[in-house]
Amino acid sequence: MLRRLPYLLPLIVLAGLAGYFWSGLGRDPNTLPSVLIDQPLPELALAPIAGRERGLVTADLKGQVSLLNIFGSWCVACQAEHPFLMQLKAEGRVPIHGINWRERDADAGPAWLRRLGDPYTLIGADPDSRAAIALGVTGAPETFIIDAAGVIRYKHIGPITRDIWEKKLWPIVERLRRG
Amino acid sequence: MADRRAFAARLIGALLAVLLLAPVLVTAASAVEPDEIVADPAIEARARAISKGLRCLVCQNESIDESNAELARDLRLLVRQRLQAGDSDQAVTAYIVSRYGDFVLLDPPFKAATYALWLGPLAIAAFALGFVFVFYRRRAGRSEAAPLSADDERRLAKLLDRNDP
Numbered sequence: 188m189l190r191r192l193p194y195l196l197p198l199i200v201l202a203g204l205a206g207y208f209w210s211g212l213g214r215d216p217n218t219l220p221s222v223l224i225d226q227p228l229p230e231l232a233l234a235p236i237a238g239r240e241r242g243l244v245t246a247d248l249k250g251q252v253s254l255l256n257i258f259g260s261w262c263v264a265c266q267a268e269h270p271f272l273m274q275l276k277a278e279g280r281v282p283i284h285g286i287n288w289r290e291r292d293a294d295a296g297p298a299w300l301r302r303l304g305d306p307y308t309l310i311g312a313d314p315d316s317r318a319a320i321a322l323g324v325t326g327a328p329e330t331f332i333i334d335a336a337g338v339i340r341y342k343h344i345g346p347i348t349r350d351i352w353e354k355k356l357w358p359i360v361e362r363l364r365r366g
Numbered sequence: 367m368a369d370r371r372a373f374a375a376r377l378i379g380a381l382l383a384v385l386l387l388a389p390v391l392v393t394a395a396s397a398v399e400p401d402e403i404v405a406d407p408a409i410e411a412r413a414r415a416i417s418k419g420l421r422c423l424v425c426q427n428e429s430i431d432e433s434n435a436e437l438a439r440d441l442r443l444l445v446r447q448r449l450q451a452g453d454s455d456q457a458v459t460a461y462i463v464s465r466y467g468d469f470v471l472l473d474p475p476f477k478a479a480t481y482a483l484w485l486g487p488l489a490i491a492a493f494a495l496g497f498v499f500v501f502y503r504r505r506a507g508r509s510e511a512a513p514l515s516a517d518d519e520r521r522l523a524k525l526l527d528r529n530d531p
Contacts, residue, residue, distance in 0.1 A: 193500055193501070200490075222465070222466065223465070315440060322465070323465040325466075326437075
């Protein structure tokens with residue numbers, strides 16, 4: 188056996204690499220792990236969108252577990268996600284805050300919310316991506332779960348569906364609430 | 367008729383020229399738009415250099431210098447604003463890495479998490495060379511003939527004798 192090892196070793200290495208690459212094939216190369224998980228929220232001081240009094244600052248996201256959703260009226264996937272956020276708001280399970288990202292026209296976001304409904308407790312405007320970059324956002328929609336201390340605990344890339352909410356995000360919210 | 371042929375030849379020539387030039391034009395292209403460029407050429411040059419090393423998060427195989435994605439544009443503007451505010455090149459890059467991770471660097475850093483990336487190919491090459499070395503030394507060892515015993519010598523002499531005419 189030991190004498191044959193030099194001949195078997197390449198096969199073993201090949202099998203190992205094949206297994207590693209095989210497992211990699213199933214992964215979505217577009218979902219990047221966030222380096223901000225378990226980091227406190229960056230300093231945000233976002234102006235309100237047209238028609239609202241308050242914007243969004245970091246301190247607003249402390250005190251209870253909340254969602255922070257990045258959206259834009261130009262984003263098709265956000266529109267697909269939007270009805271579920273309305274349901275979530277109606278169920279009143281967790282406050283949803285929004286960052287209205289990169290609107291060319293200051294009224295585009297408010298008009299979009301007037302047309303489809305507004306699920307957000309607080310909204311900050313981010314026309315030049317400053318907040319999006321600070322949050323390591325790569326595309327919309329993205330949703331962060333922020334704990335009561337204002338620490339980023341989870342990031343979901345892409346639209347939230349009922350299935351994703353019940354299986355992935357809600358258990359995290361519940362766990363964070365228990366502390 | 368001849369006119370038509372000359373026209374076709376010219377058309378083909380023009381198409382060939384475009385095809386040959388296309389790669390040159392493509393590689394020279396940068397997505398930096400005139401309204402992004404800052405007045406200070408030194409800062410602009412630094413910004414260009416930094417941008418070339420940062421991956422566009424939307425298209426992933428382009429740098430933000432080459433990408434037309436809006437996020438790339440916003441990152442380019444951020445780089446310029448930070449440089450104008452007096453940040454060093456390292457500070458600007460470090461800020462973006464702190465937001466997006468090492469993935470955003472087109473030239474991955476050499477550190478514990480990337481040892482496999484940098485050293486893996488070398489390790490595989492060393493292993494392969496070692497394997498080849500052992501394999502050939504074994505084979506060379508095997509082909510070395512053992513000395514003939516006295517008995518063998520006698521048999522050999524007999525066989526050679528018999529074959530002699």
